[in-house]
Amino acid sequence: MVLIQQVFQTLLGIFVLESDETSLAQVFADHPGRVQDLAQKVAGLTISTLGMSKGTHLLRLLGPKFANWLYWWGIPSVQFVWACFVMDAWEYALHRAFHESRWLYNNFHSHHHRLYVPYAFGALYNHPFEGFLLDSAGAAISAAASFMTIRQTIVFFTFSIMKTVCDHGGYAFPPWLDPLHLIFPNTAEYHDVHHQMQGLRYNYSQPFFIHFDVLFGTRMSAEKFAKMKKVNQKFKKSFKDANGSSEEKVVSNEKSLPESIRRRGKENGNDASPDDIVLAQGKNGDPTVTLNGETYRAKAGIAT
Ligand SMILES: [Zn+2]
Numbered sequence: 001m002v003l004i005q006q007v008f009q010t011l012l013g014i015f016v017l018e019s020d021e022t023s024l025a026q027v028f029a030d031h032p033g034r035v036q037d038l039a040q041k042v043a044g045l046t047i048s049t050l051g052m053s054k055g056t057h058l059l060r061l062l063g064p065k066f067a068n069w070l071y072w073w074g075i076p077s078v079q080f081v082w083a084c085f086v087m088d089a090w091e092y093a094l095h096r097a098f099h100e101s102r103w104l105y106n107n108f109h110s111h112h113h114r115l116y117v118p119y120a121f122g123a124l125y126n127h128p129f130e131g132f133l134l135d136s137a138g139a140a141i142s143a144a145a146s147f148m149t150i151r152q153t154i155v156f157f158t159f160s161i162m163k164t165v166c167d168h169g170g171y172a173f174p175p176w177l178d179p180l181h182l183i184f185p186n187t188a189e190y191h192d193v194h195h196q197m198q199g200l201r202y203n204y205s206q207p208f209f210i211h212f213d214v215l216f217g218t219r220m221s222a223e224k225f226a227k228m229k230k231v232n233q234k235f236k237k238s239f240k241d242a243n244g245s246s247e248e249k250v251v252s253n254e255k256s257l258p259e260s261i262r263r264r265g266k267e268n269g270n271d272a273s274p275d276d277i278v279l280a281q282g283k284n285g286d287p288t289v290t291l292n293g294e295t296y297r298a299k300a301g302i303a304t
């Protein structure tokens, strides 16, 4: 599957994204002339906003190389960050849809979730349809929405694949070894929660930031997840002790759990605490089980 995805991405690159004419025109464009134009625009805007004396003072402080820096680094950096945001929005919406729709999950996304313990090579272990829609089309749309040149898309695509591989690497490296974890809150540890059976309904965000999880109450930190599992074990034990039954009936209640968590999240202005989640589920449910039997089998690869 990983290889099929590589073939798809290569074909997409050759036949859709790559154009010799466009790339040559971009590489051999009149860059000094464009820098000159930009310098004039910056000067005009600064003086019309701040007035002649303050504007001239600021332009002197910025120095003659400012437009050059803006052209080669400033604007491309903003484009890069914007592309990350667009990609995050695309991935969150579709990734969540692939979980919320049983049909989409069973037929496509369950392939990726056969990896209970992610490893780097499995980062792109996706059904080809999902790989095309989420990763390939998502990257192409993000690059187009941020008006990137072909050289910029090469950097952006490589970086986003590197980040995805890193998130599935299975190791939470210290920041000096993996500075990406310092910059982006979406780490290997964070995505690992999503790959665990009990964490499937959390941490949909990928691959850069986690603001959509925070916004929609689906964020679960690794610490909180571990604590929730512990609280739940205690809860199950006390339930078993009280009922004297060794066969505890655990009913998955996938509809009421996320809804109650979301409601509580909104009321508190934050997401629910582990105790809240366990309490919300009540004695008939298991807060760490978020799927029914059918999707469980799909995840295990039995129904696909
Ligand atoms: Zn998923």
Ligand SMILES: [Zn+2]
Residues within 6 Å of the ligand: 112, 118, 168, 191, 195
């Ligand atoms: Zn994954």
